[in-house]
Amino acid sequence: MTALATLPPAQFKSELKPIWCPGCGDYGVVQAIYRALSAIGRPPHEIAFISGIGCSSRIPGYTTAYGFNTVHGRALPIAQGLKLANPDLLVLVAGGDGDGFSIGGGHVPHAIRRNLDLTYIVMDNQVYGLTKGQLSPTSPKGLKTVTSAYGSLESPINPLLQVLSCGAGFVAQSTPADMPGLAAVIEEAIRYPGFSFVNVQSPCVTFGEEDQQVKAHKGRMQSLASKGHDPADYLKALELATHYGVELYTGVFYRNPNPPATYDAQVRERQAELQKTAVPRERILEMFQKG
Amino acid sequence: MRDIVIGMAGSGGDGIVSAGESLIAAAASLGFHAMMTKSFGPQIRGGESSCRVRLSTRELHSSGGALGVAIALNWEDFLKFGSELRCDDATVVIYEAKTGVLPEHIPLGNIKPREIMAVPLAELTKQSAGTEKAKNSLVLGLLSGWLGLSQDTLRKGIQRRYGKKGEEIVNGNLRAFEAGRQYADAHPSQTPLRLDAPAAATTKILTDGNDITAAAAIFAGCQFFGGYPITPSSEVMQFLGKEIWKYGGAVLQAEDEIAGIGTAVGASFGGKKAMTATSGPGMSLKTEILGLATIAELPLVVVNVQRGGPSTGLPTKPEQSDLYQACFSAHGDVLRPVLAPTSVADSFHCTVDAFNIAERYQTPVIILSDQEIAQRKETCDPIDTSKLVVEDRKRPTPEQLEKYTRFAASPDGISPISHPGMKGGAYLAAGIEHTESGAPSASGAVHARMNDKRFNKLLPLESWSGAVTVAGDAGADLALIAWGSIGGVALEVLDLAQAEGLRLKVLVPRLLYPVPKEVYRSFLRNVNSGLVVEQSHQGQLYKILRMELDLPKGLVSYCRSGANPIQPSEVLAKLKALSADARRSLS
Ligand SMILES: Cc1ncc(C[n+]2csc(CCOP(=O)(O)OP(=O)(O)O)c2C)c(N)n1
Ligand code: SF4
Numbered sequence: 001m002t003a004l005a006t007l008p009p010a011q012f013k014s015e016l017k018p019i020w021c022p023g024c025g026d027y028g029v030v031q032a033i034y035r036a037l038s039a040i041g042r043p044p045h046e047i048a049f050i051s052g053i054g055c056s057s058r059i060p061g062y063t064t065a066y067g068f069n070t071v072h073g074r075a076l077p078i079a080q081g082l083k084l085a086n087p088d089l090l091v092l093v094a095g096g097d098g099d100g101f102s103i104g105g106g107h108v109p110h111a112i113r114r115n116l117d118l119t120y121i122v123m124d125n126q127v128y129g130l131t132k133g134q135l136s137p138t139s140p141k142g143l144k145t146v147t148s149a150y151g152s153l154e155s156p157i158n159p160l161l162q163v164l165s166c167g168a169g170f171v172a173q174s175t176p177a178d179m180p181g182l183a184a185v186i187e188e189a190i191r192y193p194g195f196s197f198v199n200v201q202s203p204c205v206t207f208g209e210e211d212q213q214v215k216a217h218k219g220r221m222q223s224l225a226s227k228g229h230d231p232a233d234y235l236k237a238l239e240l241a242t243h244y245g246v247e248l249y250t251g252v253f254y255r256n257p258n259p260p261a262t263y264d265a266q267v268r269e270r271q272a273e274l275q276k277t278a279v280p281r282e283r284i285l286e287m288f289q290k291g
Numbered sequence: 292m293r294d295i296v297i298g299m300a301g302s303g304g305d306g307i308v309s310a311g312e313s314l315i316a317a318a319a320s321l322g323f324h325a326m327m328t329k330s331f332g333p334q335i336r337g338g339e340s341s342c343r344v345r346l347s348t349r350e351l352h353s354s355g356g357a358l359g360v361a362i363a364l365n366w367e368d369f370l371k372f373g374s375e376l377r378c379d380d381a382t383v384v385i386y387e388a389k390t391g392v393l394p395e396h397i398p399l400g401n402i403k404p405r406e407i408m409a410v411p412l413a414e415l416t417k418q419s420a421g422t423e424k425a426k427n428s429l430v431l432g433l434l435s436g437w438l439g440l441s442q443d444t445l446r447k448g449i450q451r452r453y454g455k456k457g458e459e460i461v462n463g464n465l466r467a468f469e470a471g472r473q474y475a476d477a478h479p480s481q482t483p484l485r486l487d488a489p490a491a492a493t494t495k496i497l498t499d500g501n502d503i504t505a506a507a508a509i510f511a512g513c514q515f516f517g518g519y520p521i522t523p524s525s526e527v528m529q530f531l532g533k534e535i536w537k538y539g540g541a542v543l544q545a546e547d548e549i550a551g552i553g554t555a556v557g558a559s560f561g562g563k564k565a566m567t568a569t570s571g572p573g574m575s576l577k578t579e580i581l582g583l584a585t586i587a588e589l590p591l592v593v594v595n596v597q598r599g600g601p602s603t604g605l606p607t608k609p610e611q612s613d614l615y616q617a618c619f620s621a622h623g624d625v626l627r628p629v630l631a632p633t634s635v636a637d638s639f640h641c642t643v644d645a646f647n648i649a650e651r652y653q654t655p656v657i658i659l660s661d662q663e664i665a666q667r668k669e670t671c672d673p674i675d676t677s678k679l680v681v682e683d684r685k686r687p688t689p690e691q692l693e694k695y696t697r698f699a700a701s702p703d704g705i706s707p708i709s710h711p712g713m714k715g716g717a718y719l720a721a722g723i724e725h726t727e728s729g730a731p732s733a734s735g736a737v738h739a740r741m742n743d744k745r746f747n748k749l750l751p752l753e754s755w756s757g758a759v760t761v762a763g764d765a766g767a768d769l770a771l772i773a774w775g776s777i778g779g780v781a782l783e784v785l786d787l788a789q790a791e792g793l794r795l796k797v798l799v800p801r802l803l804y805p806v807p808k809e810v811y812r813s814f815l816r817n818v819n820s821g822l823v824v825e826q827s828h829q830g831q832l833y834k835i836l837r838m839e840l841d842l843p844k845g846l847v848s849y850c851r852s853g854a855n856p857i858q859p860s861e862v863l864a865k866l867k868a869l870s871a872d873a874r875r876s877l878s
């Protein structure tokens with residue numbers, strides 16, 4: 001593991017030119033990621049960035065890290081396999097609200113309960129951007145979209161509450177309307193030793209609602225720190241999270257003050273212990289021998 | 292006697308399967324070739340259970356045909372296994388006298404077995420061991436007597452099996468064994484059942500297809516397994532879950548099969564050899580990520596232990612009906628190597644081959660095993676692993692890393708692959724079409740070029756020397772083609788044909804896809820007629836061969852849905868009829 005505190009943010013920017021719509025919130029997210037990675041100081045080749053499919057999932061290609069733009073909804077399993085293959089890597093996972101909480105929703109609780117040291121960033125724009133404006137699992141009830149012509153009949157998922165209730169050790173929220181705050185929570189999430197989650201309310205300028213744009217965010221956002229919230233207070237974090245969709249709280253909802261051992265660390269321990277008992281690979285069949 | 296099949300059935304508590312296990316373990320250490328299949332009723336515990344143990348002084352290829360010895364602890368359970376415990380007029384039937392059924396009334400329909408013995412199994416066990424629980428040891432005693440199997444070896448087996456349960460239980464079982472043995476001595480069978488001594492009492496390996504597949508994965512350097520339990524493949528994960536850590540690897544029981552293959556693809560992206568295993572329903576779920584591994588050119592081994600389908604189908608019975616799925620289940624143009632083992636020992640080789648092919652060509656490879664091979668126990672001669680080659684993916688050289696191009700064009704279509712952590716090797720892997728550098732691209736020209744690359748790199752496989760096994764009379768105009776466990780049946784048919792002087796040749800493909808066309812063409816050159824035998828309703832291999840090759844008119848499909856074993860004798864009869872027809876039409 002190398003740590004060079006001197007890598008400027010630009011070192012993490014790739015030559016690929018983003019194809020997001022001008023003004024898309026995801027530009028802010030990738031900028032914040034450059035800043036956070038610069039502060040962390042690990043060189044790009046020691047970082048792997050895994051995503052699903054969606055506008056937001058294009059993000060790994062815009063960094064100089066190893067990237068894997070996988071299939072819709074499956075970034076988390078792929079990232080977990082990668083982390084176990086090489087626990088020394090810094091592994092980032094990113095995607096949209098649809099990618100993470102609809103098609104990939106079944107993987108979220110399991111990634112959390114396994115607690116690998118990963119950082120999962122969801123760009124939650126409450127809509128399907130890439131496929132052009134359909135209802136998303138975080139769209140507010142009643143939202144009219146191309147697939148909900150008369151308004152949606154279902155209530156949205158609350159990503160914060162869901163992730164907190166599954167036991168994630170680090171849960172934060174931010175918006176590109178607060179760039180320093182966004183970069184800071186991403187950096188803190190990366191530093192947390194275990195599964196960390198950042199919900200970024202990342203505006204979709206093309207299909208998003210008026211109150212979900214950067215300008216509206218600037219007016220609505222309230223920092224949890226300024227409200228005096230103690231991130232070690234799990235029950236309070238749960239209560240604050242229930243306001244998702246109404247209030248726009250930014251900052252850290254919860255940081256486990258006593259992070260438990262990660263899955264990857266336990267795997268290493270088990271390997272170290274059991275490697276002592278290995279017969280050479282070439283002789284593996286001897287255990288089946290008779291007579 | 293050189294070859295005998297013993298079939299036994301009883302209720303769960305009778306320990307019939309454990310009797311079979313003791314028998315095959317003893318036979319293996321005595322140097323016999325042996326094979327054992329077991330079958331259970333649908334209940335998780337209790338229920339009826341049965342096993343077939345085939346013992347021979349010669350190498351075996353299938354679990355055999357009709358029973359030489361049938362043991363029914365009660366008739367109701369025995370009959371539930373129908374064709375799996377088929378009797379004929381050469382069978383010696385032994386059954387529980389307590390059932391009250393008279394020998395002339397045993398419920399085997401029209402079959403007139405060669406010999407019938409009613410034995411007071413429960414009573415003898417109770418008298419000797421003090422409990423009926425030791426019935427399996429009594430049965431072993433009977434078999435030891437009638438077949439002439441070493442008492443010492445069987446006794447040692449009993450001591451090992453029950454050692455943990457305490458002296459009292461061990462001694463009870465030993466007394467039951469002795470009682471069985473004495474009963475057999477006092478009631479010799481009219482039919483000669485004594486087995487010849489094995490040619491040479493060489494050391495044997497005894498295991499099943501799933502365990503040896505997992506062991507082969509470790510031998511091949513696999514360091515990651517992600518999967519979700521499903522019958523009849525779970526043992527692969529279970530074995531690796533015990534062993535892989537010792538080799539610096541990890542097993543992850545995923546939340547579903549999609550995550551199972553997802554974690555494996557992630558590990559492969561991370562530079563480690565990776566594997567997943569499943570059966571039909573799980574295979575259906577894995578399809579999308581299989582395509583991802585193809586386009587991202589990531590090595591991956593996927594085992595599908597076939598069972599009867601579609602849907603939940605017949606979860607515990609073998610079938611060969613997932614071949615289309617293995618070859619063609621994908622969106623887009625995909626060429627994916629598919630291998631099928633033909634025996635337990637071949638499962639080892641097939642798995643090593645699969646890892647080598649996956650690594651060499653940077654592609655997912657499917658191993659199509661089936662329930663029969665996966666869960667049958669079989670003796671194999673020791674495998675000299677020092678003769679086997681283990682390949683690793685082509686990694687970039689330091690010079691190549693100075694200006695790294697992940698999907699760089701090369702004469703063989705194979706580009707050196709980096710992995711996260713490698714300085715200078717960073718690239719974007721993706722399911723989206725990409726240029727040589729990995730940059731996303733929607734250009735038709737790029738897409739065509741990349742499809743060419745992904746297809747052409749696999750062409751050498753068609754002339755791979757391990758693609759098929761050919762046996763028999765090279766000049767014969769009568770042919771038999773079969774794959775997987777039925778490939779073993781085909782080899783057995785060849786033995787029968789040769790014994791009858793019928794000229795026959797056999798081809799058993801191990802590489803099912805891409806079809807090694809030249810190999811088939813030269814095999815079929817002088818063939819007039821023959822069979823492609825498969826355990827499936829459609830005869831999927833036959834249809835794939837028809838699609839890819841011009842087949843001789845007389846080569847026809849012979850297939851049947853799963854769970855209903857295809858017998859060497861019926862294939863032989865069919866072949867004889869075909870060959871006679873062909874002669875007639877020629878003359
Ligand atoms: C299996 C599968 N189903 C559907 C799609 C089509 N699809 C691509 S992205 C997407 C949703 C995108 O929404 P979100 O995840 O919120 O990302 P965003 O574009 O809003 O950033 C859908 C439905 C797909 N690529 N794969
Ligand atoms: S559609 Fe929305 S989410 Fe997608 S790039 Fe445009 S603004 Fe961003």
Ligand SMILES: [Mg+2]
Binds near residue numbers: 054097136
């Ligand atoms: Mg979205």
